[in-house]
Amino acid sequence: MASKNEVRLQKFMAEQGIASRRKSEELISAGKVKVNGHVASLGDKINPYKDLVTVRGQKITFEKKRKMVYIMLHKPRGYVTTVSDEKGRKTVMDLIPDIKERVYPVGRLDKDSEGLLLLTNDGVFTNCMTHPSHEYAKTYRVTVRPKISDEALYNLRHGIELDGKMTAPAEVNILTQEEGRVVLEFIIHEGRNREIRRMCESQGLEVARLKRTSIGSLKLGMLPQGQYRELTEQEVKKLLRSAGHKE
Numbered sequence: 001m002a003s004k005n006e007v008r009l010q011k012f013m014a015e016q017g018i019a020s021r022r023k024s025e026e027l028i029s030a031g032k033v034k035v036n037g038h039v040a041s042l043g044d045k046i047n048p049y050k051d052l053v054t055v056r057g058q059k060i061t062f063e064k065k066r067k068m069v070y071i072m073l074h075k076p077r078g079y080v081t082t083v084s085d086e087k088g089r090k091t092v093m094d095l096i097p098d099i100k101e102r103v104y105p106v107g108r109l110d111k112d113s114e115g116l117l118l119l120t121n122d123g124v125f126t127n128c129m130t131h132p133s134h135e136y137a138k139t140y141r142v143t144v145r146p147k148i149s150d151e152a153l154y155n156l157r158h159g160i161e162l163d164g165k166m167t168a169p170a171e172v173n174i175l176t177q178e179e180g181r182v183v184l185e186f187i188i189h190e191g192r193n194r195e196i197r198r199m200c201e202s203q204g205l206e207v208a209r210l211k212r213t214s215i216g217s218l219k220l221g222m223l224p225q226g227q228y229r230e231l232t233e234q235e236v237k238k239l240l241r242s243a244g245h246k247e
Contacts, residue, residue, distance in 0.1 A: 006045040009033065012053065014123025016060055017102040019083070020130065021123055032056050069101045070231040071119040074223045081108040081117065092117060096228055106130060110194055115140070115212030116220040119228075128240055129215070135189040136216040136242065143209040144200055146180045152203035160199050162192065167199060181208070216242055 007015075013024035013033070025042060027033050033040040034054045046053060048062040075081070079090045083104050092105060096119065106118040106129050120126060129136065153174075159166040171187035186196055197207050213220050217238050223229060 005047045005049055007048065009035065009040055009044045009046050009053070010042070011123065012046055012048055013055070013060070014126065015066075016063065017066065017104065017121030017123075018055055018060060019104050020106070020126040022130070023104070027055060066121065067101060068122045068125075069099065069103055069120060070122065070125065070236050071096065071099065071103060071228050072218065072220070072223065072231055073117045073119060073228040074220060074225050075109050075114055075117040076225045077112055077114050080111050081105045092119070095226055107191055108193075109212060110197070113210045113212070114225065115210075116215055116218070117212070118215065118218075118231075125236065125240065130191070132191070136239075137187055137189055137214075138191075138212060138216075139214040140186040140188070140196055141175070141209075141211045141213055142184045142186055142196060142200070142207060144182050144184060144205040145208055146206075147177070148174070148182050148184070148203075148205060152205065155203055156186075156199055160202050162195070162198055162202070167192070167195065170199075215239075 009028060010021050010024040013019060013027070014021040018024060019027060024033075028040050028042050028044075031039050032055060035044060035046055036052050040053075053060045073092060073095060075092055075095070079092050079095065082091050083093055085091050089111070096103070101121050103119040103121045104126075106120055106126050109115065109117050118129065153172060156170060156172045158169055161167075168188070168190050171185075173185045175183040175185050177183075188195065196210060200207050218231070218235060
């Protein structure tokens, strides 16, 4: 008979701030997680009060009541959106050295992109923010070269085939336009890998700069590049409510 204290391993890892639930599943599938010295499998359940869980050989200390942390970071270009990097590149974690809690990025921004990035140790919040069914609107300011045609603008707005699947309709507006340079505003609801860059490249546009300025109701505002701040309780609740999360 299962113990009432048993939980799925990936849920436990997310709740303890190891990684998002999806990333935790990847770590388990890759054989990086052990329970009581044995390599874990997807679907395993554990008792946090009794079982010893290690990730890459590091013991996970069970904290029943952890302080939940929600951070908005203005990510500069040149940093990868991972907790660690096997190639030795700078990661977004280098920008928050004084955060003692073990947080991880919510979603991603590629190395050459900048702007609003969330980090947290709350697995429920991460799931709400990243699950495809919630479709948070994400706004980007994108500088492209050399110029954009009416046809390209139409295609970007109505969908482009990437990897055999059409992108969802996007709101794309011209903010400024000058010789050899156009600044666009993209509002999308998907989170496919390098989606905006690949959409632009398919139309013969070079992306010179890409900056995320908002996620849902949350705006980057005047937060300086490379700096971060904690979200207010009201901001967190508003984002969770938008995803239909009941407190």
